Amino acid sequence: MTTRGSLGRDYDAGAVIVQQGEDGDCMYVIQAGQVKVVREENGREVILDVLDSGDFFGEMALFDREPRAASVLAIGQTKVLTIDKKTFLRRIQEDPTLAFRLVEKMSGRIRELNKKLSKGNK
Amino acid sequence: MIIENSKDTNMPELQNGSKVAVIGGGPAGAFFSFFLIDLAKRMDLDVHVDIFEPRDFFKPGPRGCNMCAGIISESLIQTLATEGINLPPKVVQRGIDSYVLYTSTGKTQIKTTIDEKRIASVYRGAGPRDLTKAKWKSFDGHLLELAIGKGARHKKAKVAGVNWRKGRPEIKTNDGESDLYDLAVFAIGVNPANLKMIEELQLKYRPPKTAKSHIREFFLGQDRVNEYLGNNVHIFLLPIPGLEYAAVIPKGDYATMCLIGNGVDGDLVNSFISTLQARRCLPEEVDPKGSCRCSPFINMKAAVGAYSDRIVFIGDCGATRLFKDGIGAAYKTAKAAATTAVFQGISERDWNRTYLPTYRLIENDNKIGRVVFAVNGFIKSRKYVLGGLLRMVNGEQQRPDSPQRMSGVVWDTFTGSAMYRNIFKRTIHPSFLFRFSWNTVREISPIGRNQATKED
Numbered sequence: 001m002t003t004r005g006s007l008g009r010d011y012d013a014g015a016v017i018v019q020q021g022e023d024g025d026c027m028y029v030i031q032a033g034q035v036k037v038v039r040e041e042n043g044r045e046v047i048l049d050v051l052d053s054g055d056f057f058g059e060m061a062l063f064d065r066e067p068r069a070a071s072v073l074a075i076g077q078t079k080v081l082t083i084d085k086k087t088f089l090r091r092i093q094e095d096p097t098l099a100f101r102l103v104e105k106m107s108g109r110i111r112e113l114n115k116k117l118s119k120g121n122k
Numbered sequence: 123m124i125i126e127n128s129k130d131t132n133m134p135e136l137q138n139g140s141k142v143a144v145i146g147g148g149p150a151g152a153f154f155s156f157f158l159i160d161l162a163k164r165m166d167l168d169v170h171v172d173i174f175e176p177r178d179f180f181k182p183g184p185r186g187c188n189m190c191a192g193i194i195s196e197s198l199i200q201t202l203a204t205e206g207i208n209l210p211p212k213v214v215q216r217g218i219d220s221y222v223l224y225t226s227t228g229k230t231q232i233k234t235t236i237d238e239k240r241i242a243s244v245y246r247g248a249g250p251r252d253l254t255k256a257k258w259k260s261f262d263g264h265l266l267e268l269a270i271g272k273g274a275r276h277k278k279a280k281v282a283g284v285n286w287r288k289g290r291p292e293i294k295t296n297d298g299e300s301d302l303y304d305l306a307v308f309a310i311g312v313n314p315a316n317l318k319m320i321e322e323l324q325l326k327y328r329p330p331k332t333a334k335s336h337i338r339e340f341f342l343g344q345d346r347v348n349e350y351l352g353n354n355v356h357i358f359l360l361p362i363p364g365l366e367y368a369a370v371i372p373k374g375d376y377a378t379m380c381l382i383g384n385g386v387d388g389d390l391v392n393s394f395i396s397t398l399q400a401r402r403c404l405p406e407e408v409d410p411k412g413s414c415r416c417s418p419f420i421n422m423k424a425a426v427g428a429y430s431d432r433i434v435f436i437g438d439c440g441a442t443r444l445f446k447d448g449i450g451a452a453y454k455t456a457k458a459a460a461t462t463a464v465f466q467g468i469s470e471r472d473w474n475r476t477y478l479p480t481y482r483l484i485e486n487d488n489k490i491g492r493v494v495f496a497v498n499g500f501i502k503s504r505k506y507v508l509g510g511l512l513r514m515v516n517g518e519q520q521r522p523d524s525p526q527r528m529s530g531v532v533w534d535t536f537t538g539s540a541m542y543r544n545i546f547k548r549t550i551h552p553s554f555l556f557r558f559s560w561n562t563v564r565e566i567s568p569i570g571r572n573q574a575t576k577e578d
Contacts, residue, residue: 006211007199009238029203032211054208081208082238083200091201094483095454097461100164101206 007031008081011074018072024061025085030054033078039070049109050075059102062088134432135467136304138168142463143293143303144274145281145319147175148246149449150437151309152265153456155274156207161464171273172303174293176280179263183251183414190418190448191337191371191380192261193218193355194242196234196539198450207268212259214242215373216353221536223515224358224399227508230515231354232529233522239353241537243373250339250376250414258374285322291432305468307459308435309452312419316439326427327435330442332419336381336391338412346405347372356403357536361503364390366445366495367536370403377404379412382420382445420445424485429473434459441484444491447538451484483541491542494535497549510562517561527554 008031011017017028020040030053037049037057048070051057057072062085074080092098136142142158144151155171162169178185194202194209202208217239222231234240244261270276279295284306286292291306310316312332320327342350351372358368364385371378381394394400395410424441428434436459442451458480459473466472501507514528526533531548534540548554 007209007214007217007239007242009236029208031208054206056204081199081203081240082236083204087197087200088204091197091204094480095457095461097161097457098201098204100161101204 006079008079011078011080013074013076013078015074015078016071017074017078017080018058018068018070020069020071021067023065024058024068027056027058027062027083027085027088028072029056029081029083031079031081034075035072035078035080036075037070037072049112056083056102056105059106061085133467133469133471134304135469135472136162136167136169136463140167140169140304141302142169142171142305142307143291143301144171144173144307144309145284145293146309146311146316146437146439147173147177147179147266147269147276148262148309148311148437148452149265150452150456151175151307152262152269153453154307154309154436154460155269156265156272157457157460158463159269159272159274161460165464167464170275171269172275172277172293172301173266173269174277174279174281174295175266176278177247179246179260179266180248180256182248182253182256184416185247187245187247187416190246191369191378192244192246192373193369193371193447193538194244194261195447195450195537196240198447198453199240199242201453207265209242209244209261209264210259213244213261213264215245215258216243216347216371217241218243218353218355218372220354221533222354222356223512223532223536224356224360224402225502225508225512226361227505228512229399230512230519232515232519232533235522235526235530241355243355243371243378245373249374250341252341252413281319283319283322291323303432305432305434305463308433308439309437309456310435311438312421314419323433325430325433327430328426329439330421330425331423333384333422334386334417335383335420336379336386336417337415338379338391339414340377340379340404340408340412341375342377342405342408343375347375347377350403350405351377355536358394358397358399359498359502359508360394360397360399362390362393362397365394366498368394368400369536370400376413384422386417421448424481424488428481429470429477431469434463434468434473434477441481441488443484443538444488444542445495446491446536450538454480454484487541487543490546494542494545494549498535506565507562509565510558513565514557514561525553527551527557 035051036047039046144155218241219239220233246262247260248256279297282296283294290302292302294300356370364383366383369380421438421442428440436455437452442448458477462476466476518526518529534545
């Protein structure tokens, strides 16, 4: 996985990229590989999502000051790029359209959750 | 389809079916096309974008090259990733995780604050002229493909001239074709030969002031690139008149040497190559003439009159950052122009309202950049001050948890990751000035000098 011409940081299979409950000040963009988003509640682990190359995660930390809502673990060898909160917020202040894609993804996730909820209620 | 002005003749705007000509398919032209189509779709606007670019970026040597050092800054990598533009390993020649600074009195290494490669070295074209088989992909070619993927049309014909017809820009190509457009976007760089095409438009546009830089490629092979350069960009701050700074950048099988300044000519290049510091970055047996070289113009002062009704200049032919992060400036001007065209309009008043602030931000920041480089120029020939700088960086690098005041300033100055005003603000902070003065005094003192941590 480690190549001279690649960006980001390498994670081995099973490595924890984001830990549920920790404070966060960055988000991540997957450069290669896959990750799973896992939430632990009452000692039970629930896989919320599996994300692929190009997807991002940890974006809620850019907007709120709450601890990480879920853990993110690498599935196989994964390469991930970190986006600093300060860099992102400075840029968004200069160019608000930078948030479009983020808002689009976040609304997509809410849509997915609504679907799952309505399925669960049936 | 040509739409008559919806508001009045002085306030044209893009509408469904509007045609946009982008002249130049380098980063500025590709970014503009990508974002214009993306933003227009969000506004349920169907625009037709033609990119005029005769070069084939996938051919080695000058035919496919945009002649540039090819460093994508840390902040731009992060911004592009947020925009959904990721650079695949085929495009990134090398992920960079540290800078090595060479001076006349020693050298120091500055590592990224987080253990991660977030700076990319790329080839704008396929690579140097002696490349027999392209192992990597052109950066410009990759961006152009992304714009085409969004829906832009790539026209390989060369633009011969642009004139007004029915109040709209008409693009004439060398193959005898001509077409009317609602908006013409110029991303034509600073090569004076390209300016002839706009003569008939009789614009207020005055091209940027330029200086010559020099770029030279050396074939080393990957093993020797690893041995001599590693994942580091090597920066040289040497007291050679006319040279602001030089850089040697690892890229695939090659080392790219880049000289920036106001007086870069053949003699200056030879003086630099013969320095001990430069020779240490290149194996002895390497031919100093290199395998591919060019002396491209660089933008030293922004163009005047970079827009009018239905016309806008972006990237190097408009405003770019002084000495650094030209691709970052291309992204910013392209995005600002695309945002203006979609959300405001394409009249001079619209550019004035929404494009000009970004343009001015770059232009004004360069004024502070000139001060930053003037200070660099002063420091690089002052032995003790330079020693103080190296001592301060070395101390900070040995204590990564301590405030990285000088390391951050040097890193941001040479990586192009921060605006010059931000760098300058940090250099006038009392703690910075105190630490720098203290380290310089210790450098002057014979006891302190003996304890210095200089490596060379």
